[in-house]
Amino acid sequence: MINSKIEWTDHTFNPWEGCQKVGPGCDHCYAETRNARFAGGQAVNWGPGAPRRRTSAANWRKPLAWNAAHEAFFAEHGRRQRVFCASLADVFDNAVDAEWRQDLANLILATPNLDWLLLTKRIGNVEKLVDGGVFRQLSNVWLGASIVNQLEADRDIPKLLALPARVRFLSMEPLLGPVDLYPFLEPSMHEGVDMPGLDWVIVGGESGPQARPMSIQWARELRDQCDRAAVPFLFKQWGEWAPAGMKPSETAGRFAFGDYDDDRARFVQTDHYPRAFDRFGARCVLERVGKKTAGRLLDGVQHDGFPEAS
Secondary structure, eight states: OOOOOSTTOSEEOOSEEOBOOOSGGGTTOHHHHHHHHHTTTSOTTBSTTOOOEEOOHHHHHHHHHHHHTHHHHHHHHSSOEEEEEOTTSOTTOTTSOHHHHHHHHHHHHTOTTEEEEEEESOGGGHHHHHTTSGGGGOSSEEEEEEOOSHHHHHHHHHHHHTSOOSEEEEEEOSOOSOOOOGGGSSOEEETTEEEOOOSEEEEEOOOSTTOOOOOHHHHHHHHHHHHHHTOOEEEEEOTTEEETTEEEOSSTTOEEEOOOOOOGGGEEOOSSOTTTTTTTTOSOSEEEOOHHHHOSEETTEEOBOOOOOO
């Protein structure tokens, strides 16, 4: 059974809730908004000094049940189950109780049939927080860094590639600018040290009321970089904004240029959109249509690349 609506995982597990903003990708945090909604309007587990909330014992038992269902899942899908940890927190948040993180490591160790996707905005914390700990013994961890722009890529990807993990991946959502991944997609030398290449790249636009638009050129460039390096590429979503005037046609999921009115409040233009719509003669670039309507096709293709991991 698949229990998550996130396109790149099967299950989502939150050992605790709460976090603190650490970069521009956090500006419109959906988890903080959710926390505030369920806490009467105030995000009680977010921000400096805010307590993190450990989830229930029943919730902590769920991965054990998923692990026990391995054979049935594998028979149906031909692969292992993927668990995203954590969507409402950060495993390597230094405000989290160290014993909680040790308990999580023990849970991962007790569920060898699951591939655990640990995605963090604090990749620089990993070495400090788990040095000598049980995390280093885990062969079923996929370690990911959240990257939204070139500054974060240059700062954090070398840290990710220096860490041990079965799979090293990026979640580039929300993508807030063009990013050159060329130095990191294949094995290379970095500051005199041999580095592996990235194993997987996820790209997506932002959703929610304050969503920032993503240029199609940024996504295309990352798709093409991954293709040249034979690195799996997954396009998760456009988010709230999609290429202006583009809508699904009735044939093969392709896109066709559609009619639109001249209500410019629905459209935005970005600086990183050279010649994107010359062949359509489009007057505008991005249209706010909502996440569901925008979908997840890039140039008419659904990209669902995944790494091969035993």
